[in-house]
Amino acid sequence: MEPRADIAVIGLAVMGQNLILNMNDHGFTVVAYNRTTSKVDDFLANEAKGTNILGARSLAEMVALLKKPRRVMLMVKAGKPVDEFIEQLLGVLEPGDIIIDGGNSLFEDTIRRTQYVESKGLLYIGTGVSGGEEGARRGPSIMPGGSPAAWPHVKPIFQAIAAKVADGTPCCDWVGEGGAGHYVKMTHNGIEYGDMQLICEAYHLMKDGLGMTPDEMHEVFKEWNTGELDSYLIEITRDILAKKDDDGTPLVDKILDTAGQKGTGKWTVISSQEMGIPITLIAEAVYSRCVSALKDQRVKAAKAFKPGKTRFAGDRREWVHAIRQALYASKIISYTQGYMLMRAAAQQYSWHLNYGGIALMWRGGCIIRSVFLGEIKNAFDRKPKLDNLLLDPFFKKAIKGCVRNWRKVVSMAVRKGIPVPAFSTALAFFDGIRSERLPANLLQAQRDYFGAHTYERVDKPRGEFFHTNWTGTGGRVASSTYTV
Numbered sequence: 136m137e138p139r140a141d142i143a144v145i146g147l148a149v150m151g152q153n154l155i156l157n158m159n160d161h162g163f164t165v166v167a168y169n170r171t172t173s174k175v176d177d178f179l180a181n182e183a184k185g186t187n188i189l190g191a192r193s194l195a196e197m198v199a200l201l202k203k204p205r206r207v208m209l210m211v212k213a214g215k216p217v218d219e220f221i222e223q224l225l226g227v228l229e230p231g232d233i234i235i236d237g238g239n240s241l242f243e244d245t246i247r248r249t250q251y252v253e254s255k256g257l258l259y260i261g262t263g264v265s266g267g268e269e270g271a272r273r274g275p276s277i278m279p280g281g282s283p284a285a286w287p288h289v290k291p292i293f294q295a296i297a298a299k300v301a302d303g304t305p306c307c308d309w310v311g312e313g314g315a316g317h318y319v320k321m322t323h324n325g326i327e328y329g330d331m332q333l334i335c336e337a338y339h340l341m342k343d344g345l346g347m348t349p350d351e352m353h354e355v356f357k358e359w360n361t362g363e364l365d366s367y368l369i370e371i372t373r374d375i376l377a378k379k380d381d382d383g384t385p386l387v388d389k390i391l392d393t394a395g396q397k398g399t400g401k402w403t404v405i406s407s408q409e410m411g412i413p414i415t416l417i418a419e420a421v422y423s424r425c426v427s428a429l430k431d432q433r434v435k436a437a438k439a440f441k442p443g444k445t446r447f448a449g450d451r452r453e454w455v456h457a458i459r460q461a462l463y464a465s466k467i468i469s470y471t472q473g474y475m476l477m478r479a480a481a482q483q484y485s486w487h488l489n490y491g492g493i494a495l496m497w498r499g500g501c502i503i504r505s506v507f508l509g510e511i512k513n514a515f516d517r518k519p520k521l522d523n524l525l526l527d528p529f530f531k532k533a534i535k536g537c538v539r540n541w542r543k544v545v546s547m548a549v550r551k552g553i554p555v556p557a558f559s560t561a562l563a564f565f566d567g568i569r570s571e572r573l574p575a576n577l578l579q580a581q582r583d584y585f586g587a588h589t590y591e592r593v594d595k596p597r598g599e600f601f602h603t604n605w606t607g608t609g610g611r612v613a614s615s616t617y618t619v
């Protein structure tokens with residue numbers, strides 16, 4: 136068998152199939168393999184009919200078809216299946232060959248797998264692939280990390296199939312070593328959770344606060360999609376609100392209000408906890424999905440605490456504008472937090488992340504693609520070492536322009552009993568981060584009072600710790616001072 140294929144893809148679920156078809160469109164010869172081999176035959180007889188795509192019924196056959204260094208991309212479920220395939224591939228591949236994992240793997244697994252595969256003399260890439268079915272087929276955003284030596288071999292394929300921004304730059308570039316690619320994809324997903332929650336809160340406010348119908352909200356989202364909120368998620372929300380069920384009524388009203396999740400948002404929050412970075416908005420977005428999943432409890436509590444009905448009296452246009460500004464300001468906070476997290480992770484794992492480059496990778500192809508990400512790219516072009524997005528002149532001005540209406544919207548929601556955890560945590564973070572003095576002085580006093588945990592003083596240099604015998608009955612000995 137002549138080795139003529141450029142890359143193999145294992146896993147013929149929708150993402151795998153669409154990536155293969157995309158690679159084929161760009162002139163690459165791809166071998167398709169699936170554990171259940173009937174899927175290979177099915178794919179070749181249907182979606183891949185009339186293309187140059189090859190099929191393999193065994194890993195040995197797949198390997199024999201590949202040019203060297205062999206490139207094998209796994210598009211299988213994250214977790215155990217990835218480890219199992221790596222083990223099998225190590226048995227049939229040779230040193231210098233490249234294993235690529237394109238699933239939503241946990242970055243710590245990718246760090247471990249990169250080390251393991253490299254220890255066997257092969258190269259490894261863990262890559263984020265975003266954009267759903269359509270993105271995989273027409274141009275996803277691709278975020279690869281792992282063994283740097285693998286990148287030149289994979290780059291021509293990945294950059295060819297990736298989405299492109301207006302000037303033709305591909306939404307794919309090398310992210311960094313080890314788990315960097317999957318970390319950036321995980322953060323992307325966390326931000327995706329945040330964006331979705333913000334849109335849902337705006338919808339909730341318009342629906343229950345302003346009494347608007349799906350058709351009316353469709354018009355609002357249509358308008359929002361022409362300005363600074365122009366993005367894929369606003370666009371699909373516009374279309375979702377217009378969609379009718381078979382009986383002609385809005386389909387959105389028929390969908391059960393319990394959200395699912397596959398774990399990437401949760402991982403983002405866990406990682407932020409490990410690093411002490413307050414990504415409060417993403418955390419609230421994850422918890423909001425958890426609250427939504429408690430449907431039975433909510434039904435009971437709703438009976439126990441019936442909300443009083445308040446009629447909306449006010450200028451609807453003005454309120455819609457205010458909600459739009461609250462959403463925009465909250466979104467700025469969410470991305471500020473997401474970038475703070477990536478900065479901390481880069482330090483922790485010694486990655487050299489290119490923050491403007493990440494914004495560019497997210498600018499097209501992925502689920503959070505938006506005009507907004509172009510502004511983030513501009514901010515990092517202005518100041519590559521920018522350590523807080525809020526301090527960039529563009530975003531500073533934008534927040535200042537929104538803050539009045541942001542407060543007005545959060546107050547209205549609180550008064551009406553409409554939950555807006557993401558809008559309000561964003562505002563609380565903003566008020567916290569811009570407070571030179573917070574009440575943590577009192578908190579430190581409390582810790583020292585009950586546990587002799589010590590405190591620093593405003594009139595002494597940082598790093599000097601003091602203990603007070605608050606009651607007169609405590610001892611002289613303080614507990615050791617450390618911060619996790």
Ligand code: 6PG
Nearest residue numbers: 265266267324396397398399502
């Ligand atoms: C993407 C999406 C994709 C997937 C999410 C869904 O970037 O294309 O993020 O990776 O749809 O993992 O996540 P939940 O099921 O957790 O909402």
